[in-house]
Amino acid sequence: MALMNEAELTPLLICPRCHSELHGSFEQLRCSGNSCRLASAGPFSRVGRWPVLVDPERSVIDPSSISGSGDEAPAAGSLSIERLPPPLRRLWKPRNRVAARNVARLLSLLSGDEPRVLVVGGGTVGNGVESLYSDRRARVAGFDIYGTPQVQLIADAHDIPFADGGFDAVVVQAVLEHVLEPERAVAEIHRVLRPEGLVYAETPFLQPVHAGPYDFTRYTASGHRQLFRAFEEIDAGPVAGPGSQLLGGTDHLVRGLLRSQLAGRLARAMFFWLRYLDRLVPPAYAMDAGSAYFFLGRRSDRRLEPREIVAYYRGAQRPLEGAD
DSSP: OOBOOHHHHGGGBBOTTTOOBEESOTTSOEEOOTTOHHHHTOSOOEETTEEEEOOTTSOSOOGGGOOOOSSOOOOTTOOOGGGSOHHHHHHHSOOOHHHHHHHHHHHHHOOSSSOEEEEETOSSOOTTOHHHHHOSSOEEEEEESSOOTTOSEEEBTTBOOBOTTOEEEEEEESOGGGSSOHHHHHHHHHHHEEEEEEEEEEEESSOOOOSGGGOOOOOOHHHHHHHTTTEEEEEEEEEEOHHHHHHHHHHHHHHHHHTOHHHHHHHHHHTGGGGGGGGGSOHHHHHHSOSEEEEEEEEOSOOOOHHHHHHTOOSSOOTTOOOO
């Protein structure tokens, strides 16, 4: 795994509150800002081996509740996909070929010998992005709100504790629905990218709530483009279409009718074939009813104008149609 080491990371780190440089070793990081409240609080806390670079006054993260076990054990009572036999595992959660294709493309577009890639919400290796961690050139940094072997620190996407222009690319897969202010998080991604740096994002549209109280937002394809309006588009489209969203809806319908999570999961297993109907849906219709959308883009100094966002629409409906 091509994770950046502490010596590589430390010069890139900044205070999440005032953006001053951090002093000290990776084990004893301190804000250097003379008037910053976090500087007067002493070294940033740690959970296990992970520094917690969070501003408690501006984050939903409660430092006292942060975990850092170093593993990825499933929640108690949950059905772990990893425990299923490989054939069932692939049926339950097939490989995200859209992500795999786009991450391969992102890597091919990166120049230089050791491009730096930041994974926002990288506590687990995302479905389809595995090649990022096995690429011989890329140097990967990751953070999340808990500690695992895939991240070097704990942080909040609203206040990314990395210096301006420190990365050649950012990957943010299935994360922006979990932040209170996605536009602020995307502005932070824009800030930490070098000029013309790359971003790859996946965000849900028609999906049931997941992660309970930490799920806040959904985006249409046009709304997703608006979110990334300060980026030049390289490619964008549905990650999964109407069949996949119908499968998720079936799961939660059965859960609700029978008041049983297990019953919903059994229904998902029975109707797994619904996701394969996505292949029969023309792209324009999938743009109107996708389960999730992706965006691959390049950092820009220009923002799309409101009329450009309206003109961006690529779905199957005519203007002012579809009110039903």
